[in-house]
Amino acid sequence: MLDKIQLENILFLDIETVPEFENYSDLNTTTQQLFGTKTQYQRKDDFTPEEFYERAGIWAEFGKIICISVGYFTFKSDIRHFRVTSFFGEEAKILKDFSNLLDNHFGQPQHILCGHNAKEFDFPFIARRMIINSIPIPQKLNLFGKKPWEVPHLDTMELWKFGDYKTFTSLKLLTSVLGIPSPKDDIDGSEVAKVYYEEKNMDRIIIYCEKDVIAVAQVLLRFRREDLLIEEEIIHV
Template identity: 70%
Template sequence: MNLKVKLNNILFLDIETVPQEEHWSSVSKEMQTLFEKKTQYQRKEEFTAEEFYERAGIWAEFGKIICISAGYFVEVEGRNQLRITSFFGDDEHKILVDFKNLLNKHFSKASNVLCAHNGKEFDFPFIARRMIVHQIELPKKLNLFGKKPWEVPHLDTLELWKFGDYKHYTSLKLLTSILGIPSPKDDIDGSEVAGVYYKEKNIERIVTYCEKDTIAVAQVLLRFNNENLLEAKDIISVN
């Protein structure tokens, strides 16, 4: 694709989200009614709002972020090295503040961009909406008000793969498979995250899954640019 963005100017990321409450009965009556109205077209008549609540994590109004994994490139002895860090836990406010601090300290330059798979439709707006809910001032990279489309500092590997075909959707798992990239979905998938979080209470498993997605997005962008894929020794955790 001959992308003009330098690798070390990109922050790759992925988020994991869950419903704000484990059980429907813990949701206030007002929010239950609002959730029922919000999801009526997705549910149709196949599910009640209560049955559908396990999917509430995909909406920022009813879900919350439990993990943000971020990756960035550095060059070490002539090789690209991807460094991965994650913000996670039960305190969504702290996760968001810590992520904002990362953006402000290290990725606030005009040349810096954020990159995720389906990030423009999900990750970026979800993070921004949850920051507003928590009364956290948006960092520049997420505040898009008044920006022209070409001024938005976001890359989306799904959008790049569409090549202008807006009817086309390709999952990250499918994309990594056809491009010969190790699959990030070798343990759990997004539909299982809420169960792992609330029932297993295994946040470490979710963090590992989230980091694998972040690594996969970076690998996809390398393939788009006809560059060598990362080897295991090139991926470093800096948590």
């Protein structure tokens, strides 16, 4: 099945998210209560809602998207390239620009979106934040009424499971066992909010996000038993 998909029809992506507000105290009383209720199971009695707020970026109701990085293959004669670019800045603009990309360049039936753990996180997070920001959901993210085999999504973590639903395999672990250079050579997801709010270093986050996109593409190449990308084939635009 994977061998029959043309690589140039796949849009690889990754998102970075942070708490919608820098501090728990910035939330109004109602939202603080809702956050406490939402996270009660995860926190147990170990953390107060305020202590747990640094993790708010994993919930679309309390987080926001600060970067969407995408990558796609191009082929000209025997020359293969992988082009990577990022959308960042104000969240509504990120979502609108990403939606335009899907509608104008990756909206055809043969086009597929691909990420790691993207079916559980990236795809639904993007769609939920689009609703919150009153942005129409593009067809590639609108799953209403679709049968499972009609959903145009690939998930490298799901592919690695081979039907085993009891396990979570991180991208860092998967790249390690497959002999792919690790994308986690600077920061990891738990540090993104600090880099964003305290260091205000958006460039560092973009680099991190784009490395994840490249790593997902490399994983899919390994699944297809194809040569991994080399640095000269990767173009940042």
